[in-house]
Amino acid sequence: MRTYRRAVIALVAGLSGAVAIGLTAALASAGRDDRLASLEGTVWVANRGAHTIRSFDASTGEEIATVAVRSGSQPGDLAYARGKLYVAEEFGTPPAIAIVDLESGAVSRRIEFEPLTRPHHVHASRGGGLVAFGLYGTDDVAVVDTETDELIGRWDTNATGEIGRAHAGVFSPRGRILYVASDATHEIVALDPRTGENLWQLTVVGAHELAVTRDGRTAYVTRRTANRLCVIDLIVHDECKDVLALGLPDTLRLAKGGQHLTVGLRTSPAQVAVVDTRTFEFDLVRIGPVLETNTIAGHQWTSRNGHYTFAAYEGGTSPGVAVIDHHDGNRVVSTLSYPGRPHGVDRAPEPEDEG
Numbered sequence: 348m349r350t351y352r353r354a355v356i357a358l359v360a361g362l363s364g365a366v367a368i369g370l371t372a373a374l375a376s377a378g379r380d381d382r383l384a385s386l387e388g389t390v391w392v393a394n395r396g397a398h399t400i401r402s403f404d405a406s407t408g409e410e411i412a413t414v415a416v417r418s419g420s421q422p423g424d425l426a427y428a429r430g431k432l433y434v435a436e437e438f439g440t441p442p443a444i445a446i447v448d449l450e451s452g453a454v455s456r457r458i459e460f461e462p463l464t465r466p467h468h469v470h471a472s473r474g475g476g477l478v479a480f481g482l483y484g485t486d487d488v489a490v491v492d493t494e495t496d497e498l499i500g501r502w503d504t505n506a507t508g509e510i511g512r513a514h515a516g517v518f519s520p521r522g523r524i525l526y527v528a529s530d531a532t533h534e535i536v537a538l539d540p541r542t543g544e545n546l547w548q549l550t551v552v553g554a555h556e557l558a559v560t561r562d563g564r565t566a567y568v569t570r571r572t573a574n575r576l577c578v579i580d581l582i583v584h585d586e587c588k589d590v591l592a593l594g595l596p597d598t599l600r601l602a603k604g605g606q607h608l609t610v611g612l613r614t615s616p617a618q619v620a621v622v623d624t625r626t627f628e629f630d631l632v633r634i635g636p637v638l639e640t641n642t643i644a645g646h647q648w649t650s651r652n653g654h655y656t657f658a659a660y661e662g663g664t665s666p667g668v669a670v671i672d673h674h675d676g677n678r679v680v681s682t683l684s685y686p687g688r689p690h691g692v693d694r695a696p697e698p699e700d701e702g
Contacts, residue, residue: 419440529554553573
């Protein structure tokens with residue numbers, strides 16, 4: 348494995364006013380690394396081109412199962428909760444959230460919506476009791492009770508109009524607040540997930556996706572159209588302070604008690620930024636075939652201890668999922684093939700590992 352280094356300038360306002368420099372760009376390798384044996388459970392990937400979802404053994408990278416969802420639905424994201432997967436059938440007829448029972452390996456039911464609502468990014472609460480998804484063709488966010496698989500509510504994030512594009516809803520650690528990013532109204536909106544009560548809103552131009560720390564005090568927000576990552580103090584929630592300049596930042600995953608942040612970038616070729624939130628120094632990790640420049644990253648899942656990230660990418664001749672070992676200089680140690688347009692990624696733990 349050869350590692351290529353590229354100087355990447357980062358504009359960092361930073362919570363401490365520090366300036367950081369992007370560090371390295373690692374290139375993908377094929378083949379599996381035996382160190383993955385420390386991982387357990389299955390990694391699930393949604394494929395917008397194949398209209399399927401697929402599971403891989405996290406420890407071996409071997410394909411386990413492929414589940415077909417509704418034809419033409421372009422499933423873009425999925426989230427695991429309580430032995431089930433909640434899959435966004437964004438362009439289905441009609442659009443829906445498909446609920447896949449992992450014991451049977453089949454779609455057990457669907458929660459359907461009217462045309463053009465576009466169920467989009469999906470997030471589960473920490474205990475798995477609730478699942479939220481933005482209805483990206485509207486300014487609404489929907490919340491599902493995973494015990495009953497009934498819709499608790501469809502909440503309007505902006506009562507002044509129907510501009511649309513509620514992109515993602517992410518829960519506070521105890522699941523009592525739902526933070527919604529709306530990139531058309533340029534807002535982060537805090538709601539009560541069970542009643543839809545609007546608790547507060549904050550103007551964040553280009554707000555696209557967010558991640559909340561385990562103590563519930565901080566949110567990291569991607570401002571995709573502004574090429575910026577910003578940070579909100581959720582206690583005072585008076586501003587989102589820019590801390591990094593990154594190319595088209597999108598999905599976020601936090602690890603290591605909030606010290607480690609992975610950011611999927613929508614630039615080409617496909618890349619993931621690996622950020623140290625204490626200093627805002629970062630690495631750019633190149634994923635996908637080395638010589639192909641027309642790839643683009645999808646979503647990623649990062650292990651809680653910050654050891655591994657599974658990052659989807661599409662485009663080029665060999666779309667799939669890159670496995671990044673953060674303990675080995677952010678090196679790509681394996682690539683899992685998944686033809687089509689692999690996009691959303693989540694992990695289903697072993698039953699005894701839940702909680």
